[in-house]
Structure formats: C-alpha cells, structure tokens
Amino acid sequence: MTDENLTGPTEPTEPTGGVSWRLAGDPFGHVRDKGQEGPAIQRAFEAFMATRDPGRVREIVVGWWGAGYEGHTSELPVRLLSEAADRLRNVRSIFLGDIEQEEAEISWIEHGDVTPLLEAFPKLEYLHIRGGSGLRLRPVRHEALRTLWFESGGLPAGVVRAVGASEFPALQDLDMWLGVEEYGGDATVADLEPILSGERLPALRHLGLQDSEIQDEIAEAVASAPVVARLEALSLAMGTLTDTGAEALLSGQPLTHLKRLDLSHHYLSDAMMERVRAAFPGVAVDLSDRQEIDEDDEDDWRYVAVSE
Template sequence: MTDENATGGVTWNLAGDPSERGQDPTIQREFDTFMATRDPGRVREIVVGWWGAGYAGCSSELPVGLLSGAADRLRNVRSIHLGDIGQEESEISWIEHGDVTPLLEAFPKLEFLRIRGSSGLLLRPVRHGALRTLEFESGGLPAEVVRAVGASQFPALEDLDMWLGVEEYGGDATVADLEPILSGERLPALRSLGLQNSEIQDEIAAAVASAPVVARLETLALAMGTLTDTGAEALLSGQPLTHLRRLDLSHHFLSEAMTERIRAALPGVAVDLSDRQEAEEDDWRYVAVSE
C-alpha cells in the first residue's frame, strides 16, 4: 500500500499479513510485487510493519536485507520506520530484530530512522552524514546498541530518542554506556535528547545534570521511567536548565512538593509533569513500556 506524502513523493507501507502467525512469506511477496509494478524512485518514506512471528524465527533481517539490497533503486528514500507493529499484532518485547546497520550503510541520504522493538537488535558503530532523527522504541534496549550509538558519528543528528526499558526485557545499559552520548562530542548538531522509559531514571537524571551536551539542547525528555524526587533533586542542583524550550518528565513518581519546585525553578520552560504515578507495594516502581 502506498500514499502520497507531504513531499510529493510516496510513502510505502510494506507489511505482511499478521493473520498468518507462523513463517510469513507475504512481506516478501509484497516487496517483489511493488518493485515489479511501481516506480521505487518515487518512494520517500518506507514504513515497515509485520514481517512474521518471532517464535517462528522471523526477524527484521528479512525486510532490512530486502531494502538495503534494493537501495540503488530506492534512491530517494529519506525516512524509514522499522517495526510499525501495534500491540494488537505483537507486544513490543516480542518484535524480533537482527542487525539494522545495513540500513544506514545502504541509504546515505537517510534523514529519519525509527526502530520499534529490540529483541535481538544489533547495531554496529557507523558514520552517517545525513541522519537527522534517530529513535528507538523498546521495553529493553541492549547496552550494545546504546554503546554503538555513542561510538557512531552522526554530524547532522538533531534528535536522538531512546526508550531504554528494563533489564528483564534486555535493557541492560548503564549510565557509563551513555557517557559518549552525554558528552556530545560526536553529536555536534544535537538539539533534542530523550533518555526515557528507564528503571534507572534517577541515575540518568543525575548524569544529565552535569552532561556537556545539555547546554546546547532545546528539548530534553526523561519521561516514561521511574523518576523520583532523588533524580529531580539532582537535576535542580546541577547545571541550569532555563535555556530549554521543553522538559518532558511525564510518567513520574515525584511528590507534589517536588513538582511545584520544578515549575518554580523553570518558569520559562514548558515542563510536562503529567501522568504522576504512585509506587506500589515494597516501593516498586515501573516504566511506561516494558513487555
């Protein structure tokens, strides 16, 4: 299925049939039919959906291989969404991936890449001169992927958003893994940073409080995680945040007194403190997206 997009090019919605829950060949057939009957040179955006069930051994390696192998014919692609798979089709933790580096290697003009799901996800350090937005939506982003982002060179990247998730679903990154990103050395154009959906949100907030990259950010998101007064106190005690246009702390475990302190400290910043949570028994806190 295709749609005309705002650029005058084509958005290609490439997906198999989720009703075929096993080894699903339909995404291969959809790809072959499109490439044989349509003009791939008009495609500006590719939205990749269902590629088959993970329990049947299906992973994103199939669509990644198909697209990267045809990159010369898909020469005008600027945006790829990999894993446009809703909860009714698969829980986010069940979406199986492989090495997604070939997309960055094969599409040097790519400006936008969003990846949903992280089971089996691999990324190798890479240099990409055109990428402006990189987003990972997951219930558990592997530390290896986080380190690869930090080791990559993205001179044009303006917006980086990572849902770090929980260790139970593969989110084993530490603050030390984030240090190359927080230094900003390989991300000279970065203006928006999201380090979200983490069970170590307090530790991340403390690291952000002194991170060099923050001084040139316009928006910062530490939302969706287990942020408490401890992490918020570290933010308020660290470097000034008054230069930000927006600070997203939604889905948090802050006291009402702390939310008032944050608002008072940042009067010119659009601060999102919505979706306040209460810790459950044994002081257990939860992220917004895990399984």
C-alpha cells in the same frame, strides 16, 4: 496486492515529503497462501518493486514481517531494502517495525543487525525502529541522518554503545526508550557517557533518554552532561523518576535555556513538582501522568511506561 496488506500510499507522517509506502504481511492469517513461495513480507516487497516506481518513494514503513517465535526477524526486510537501495535512491525516511500491540507486544518484535540500512542509504534523514529484542547496531558514520528513534521495552546495551561510538554530524533528534533489564534493557549510565558528552553529536538539539528503570541515575548524569548546554528539548519521561532524580536536575547545570523538559510518567512528590515548576518558569515542563506513590511501603514497585 491487497491480499497481504502489502503496500499503500499515504501522506508522509514525517517531514520528508514525497510518496510513502507501507509494506507488511498479515499477522492474523486472514489471507491464506495459495501455492505462493517465500515469506509474505518478501512477496509484498517484490510486488511493490515490480509494480511501482521506487524512484518516487521518499518514505518506507515496514510492518509485520512474521512471528518472532517462528524465527522471523527484521533481517529479511533490512536485507531486501539494503539490496534495493540503488533503486530506492530518494528514500529519506524508514520506519522499521510499525507493529501494533494487537500484532505483537513491543518486546516480542525480533530484530537483527540494522546497520545495513545506514550503510546502504547515505541520504537517509529519519530512522525509526520499534522493538529491541535481538537488535544490533555497529558504529557507523552517517552524514545525513537527522532523527534517530528507538522504541523498545528493553534496548540492548550494545545498541546504546554503538550509537555513542557512531558519528552523526547532522543528527538533531535522538530518542531512546531504554526499557528494563527483564526485556533486554541492560544499558548503564556508563554506556550513555559518549552520548552525554556530545562530542560526536554536534547538531543535537533534542535528547530523549526515556522509559528507564534507572531514570534517577540517568537524571544525575544528565545534570552535569556537556551535551545538555546545546539542547532545546530534553526528555526523561516514561521511567521511574523520583524526587532523587529531580533533585539532581535542580542542583545541576542550568536548564532554563531549554524550550521543553518532559518528565511525564514520574514518581515525584507534590512538593517536588512545585519546585520543578518554580525552577523553570520559561520552560514548557511536562509533569503529567504522575504515578501513585506509597511512601510508607519500602517495596513499593515502580514501573516504566513501556516494558513488555
């Protein structure tokens, strides 16, 4: 099985325990197909299911499934996993898209509908998806999911709306890298309102609305959002946060109940940074990775941490 960088046991990277397996094809063509049929990721999956005990697997990490420019999307590994869910009965964690920059830029990772993973794995506790191009999600109810994490340079508004329309009674951690419109990140503050209301997220304790080119607008919405009162950690990091957004946070509802406030990768002035630190003395505030500001340049370009 090593001829395709197929599978390998590792220590679990998430708090799920048990055995973890990584499935991936070879993005660099080091291994040449010799009369083998089907995509490499499919052969990897079939070899894994044929030679290992799937009932022992607690975590599955899916790596490179083929180049997006050749029409390969995550729909194939999603289908393979979903169809085998009865045999993978103890899986509690799935990372879809463990693809590094050397293999494909984050916004080159092509997806499809990932809803079948939530439908097929009712006991899933952790779902991590990297890449946003072509990503789709339908509103669902899932009783067990505790962590939902989207990494993208552009998260489609339809996915954001689907999360807001879903019911996740056990969800504690929600992270969304919203990205930029150029790479498909077209969500607005209005799309985030169902999430910010918290009505369908009664257990939420950590919320990350990050990597956005409308980070100031998000900060203004968060400043009066009902869900914030129950949070322990809030992240508005990685985006284009300026003094305008920070002022909204200072003027809004109290945030002193938070344990952590992550504003890293920001465009705050020195004076605003001092005000933020002074306002939240008992909160672990992250103001690292300050970006350079040219206050005399009206066209000074502000960029998010992750886009392409």
